[in-house]
Amino acid sequence: MTKKHVQTCPVAEFLNVFGDAWTLLVIRESFYGTTRFGDFLENTGIAKNILSNRLSLLVEEDVLRRVDIGERGTRYEYHLTERGRSLVPVFVAINQWGNEQVFGKGHEAVHLYERSSGKKLQKLLPRDRAGNALSAEDILAKPGPGASAAAKARINAIQTQ
């Protein structure tokens, strides 16, 4: 993406980094454990020049770290940084949505497990303090301290309708 979103909005800022058809596939591979250029290439089907561009962007954005492993041929590995690892709820939520809403129960393309117990990962849902699942209408958005005047007006106008 060349033109960036300028709204003070966390979704827009997320899309400034990940808002294209390929970047989240690279992140998927990182979560699965892929580290090398050739493996990203093979496992995603992304074009070489786009992969190169996205890996650079993700390093620049402190989502991946380029590690020099000093080998000929495969000189670098790409590892998730702390900032990259903090995408885990996004990765899980997207993974579960695609499985449920596209493949459907019993036809999942991927199963996620808790590594230590071997149990299936539980469904990720926003919950209140008592543990009750919250749905769309249970959640209210308000401008935060970092919202521009325009963002404040925009969000307040919707929420008071």
Add this chain to the structure above:
Amino acid sequence: MTKKHVQTCPVAEFLNVFGDAWTLLVIRESFYGTTRFGDFLENTGIAKNILSNRLSLLVEEDVLRRVDIGERGTRYEYHLTERGRSLVPVFVAINQWGNEQVFGKGHEAVHLYERSSGKKLQKLLPRDRAGNALSAEDILAKPGPGASAAAKARINAIQTQ
């Protein structure tokens, strides 16, 4: 996006619907309560033809429902369907990531609240049955029943490294 991902992968399928710079902004607006074309236009800054295209795609994908409200001028409203509402974990996870990782603590652009209690929404994190937060390395992916032979080979090859 014109060319679709063909991998049997829930992330790829998610990106087939939402993998561009604008679609998730439309979804954000739907979660905030926006329903009308003109409001989507004003609140996202998206170009008219792209918005029109994305709304049609989202209706086709059963994420939004087009409701005829019979007025001149604003003839239709767009409401989240059940399938659209099931994006709530994705929406919350992306919102929280952008706030934390781009705006930072105390500078959030948006705060999400539990509507009934008025309390701030808790951080959405995958957890085990005992309630412990799971991080990237605590989660293991394996091919599910819907995985193609290629997807099985691809995921197994990474996970056994």
